[in-house]
Amino acid sequence: MYKTTIFAEGVASIQRYLSERENSTRTFEKYLEACKSLEAFYFLENIQHYETDANKRYRIHVDTLVKKGEISERQGRHYRRFSLMMDDFYHDRPFQERYQTGKQYKYRLSEDSSQWVDKFLKSLTLAESTIPSAGTIARSFFYFLEQNNLAVETMMTEKNLVNFLNFKHTENKNSMEFVLYLFRKLLQFLKASGVPINGMELVSYKAAASRRKVLPAIDSCDMELLLKYPDRETAIGKRNYAILLLASCSGMRCMDLANLKQEQINRREKSIVLVQHKTNQPLSLPVNQETLDALDDYLTHARPNSSLPYVFLTIFAPYRKLQSQSIQAMFIQNLRAAGIEKKAYDGKSFHAFRRTIGKWLLESDANTEMISQVLGHRNQNVLQRYLPLASDILRECALDFTYAPVTTEVYK
Incomplete structure (x- = not known):
């Protein structure tokens, strides 16, 4: 040594x-x-x-x-x-779990622009979790001005403001409503600070409704391939198989799987009782015997010997709770290794398990209240995004052209 x-x-x-x-x-x-x-x-x-x-x-x-x-x-x-x-x-200080290396901003600003951003953030009375997003919008705005040689005090024209929003749209296509909300706050702050702004009517703009495409569920063939891939003779294979099987039969969110504790598994009732991370609402989910057996196999033969209460841990020391990002990455790795085609933005993510459960429940004639309870939705209107997945049900609702004959002129 x-x-x-x-x-x-x-x-x-x-x-x-x-x-x-x-x-x-x-x-x-x-x-x-x-x-x-x-x-x-x-x-x-x-x-x-x-x-x-x-x-x-x-x-x-x-x-x-x-x-x-x-x-x-x-x-x-x-x-x-x-x-x-x-x-x-x-210096007689305790060692830290993580060491911060300083803030690494995407947009590097001049000292004057940085001071504007700092003043803006100090003026806000928003939730603490929203402040970093407001800082990002403010920094990107002043970065846009600097890159185009525009002065804050003299170039606040409607044209420049619209150009900035177009610039942000390329980065935040799916969250422009939130961008506009924070941008209004910034414009109101600048106006209150004495900056003349030609185009304050932008504060009343609303983002166009997002064009949601129907993302797919996991079909039975792909589900079978996905569950067959993990090598259940190894520790990591037992863990990954238990995660995938539990997600496929319960539709649990990725974060809830990462936070799952051993005490939340009720083997006698064949259920899992938890408080959802996203909604902070309690949820009780039925679990079949096959899934319980997979969990027991992992907990007995593969889970590291650790005092941590969480079910799913890292395989190698130092043992930690498996993070949701790691579960997402594991899913994608298993998906591709199983020979299932994966493209960017094709909807084949860990969340596809939830869409699959929603589709299966719809096709089994479950009522909307039951589906909402199983998926942990507070608003039953959310189920509308699962309806297009149930193609057989939609096909039954489709109307033919018996009473509305189509003539050839339609196709000319």
């Missing part, structure tokens, strides 16, 4: 921390590599002991190496994290 000299105490403390979090040996080896890199930097700088300023310069040095391609982005993250952990150790 590499013997450190300058940071011996810090490395020992980090090793204990990683061991307590059940990190793998490979992870600790990566931190030792980071230690070598940091000590080499100290040697070149002729520094014999830990210095906070030297650590800051080292992180800038690491960023330069990443940009030049001399080390990978992943290596850079480990090097920066090790340096930040050293800062915490030598």
Whole structure:
């Protein structure tokens, strides 16, 4: 093992921390590599002991190496994290689960424009979760002005405002109503700040209704292929099979699957009782015996030995709750590996399980109240998006041309 000299105490403390979090040996080896890199930097700088300023310069040095391609982005993250952990150790601070590397904005603004954005955000009385979105709209607006050499105080014309909305439409086609709402707030703030605006009638504009296309459900053949693909002889295969089978029979949302706890599975009643993440409403779902057997197989033979209450965990240490993004990625990976064609925006996402359940229930003549309860919808009108999937039912409702004969002139 590499013997450190300058940071011996810090490395020992980090090793204990990683061991307590059940990190793998490979992870600790990566931190030792980071230690070598940091000590080499100290040697070149002729520094014999830990210095906070030297650590800051080292992180800038690491960023330069990443940009030049001399080390990978992943290596850079480990090097920066090790340096930040050293800062915490030598300042008697606890190690953090995650280290923030600073805000990385998509739109880089001048100092004057940044000050406008800061003032706008401070003036808002919106929900805390909405503030970042408002900041994005404001930054993109001032970025648009700067890129077109337009001054805030003199170029607030209707033409420029409309051009900005057209620019945003290319990025936010499906959320223009929300964009307009936040843009109104920004224009009202600028007007209240004394900026003359020619085109304030834009605040009354409404976004055009979105043209929703009917996204597909998963047909029986694809469902069979999808459930056959996971290798149920391996730990990851048992876990993935249990997730896919549970989603296919319950229609649970991805986030609810990620948050599912062992105590929420009622084997005696063959049900799962949970509070939905999206609606914060309680929901009880029936689960068949096959799905319960798959869950038991995973929990007994494949789930890591961890005190975490969640059902689905990562396979490798440090063991954590499986995130919804990981479940989505697993679904896409299994979909393609099973030979099912996947194209961008074709609707073949994890949410397709919910559309499939909605379609099956419609075709089995279930009433709308029952379907809403199973899918966890607060508004029964949401079911309208599932109706086009039930083509057999729609076919029964279709009218023929018996009483409205079609003449040849129609086709001329």
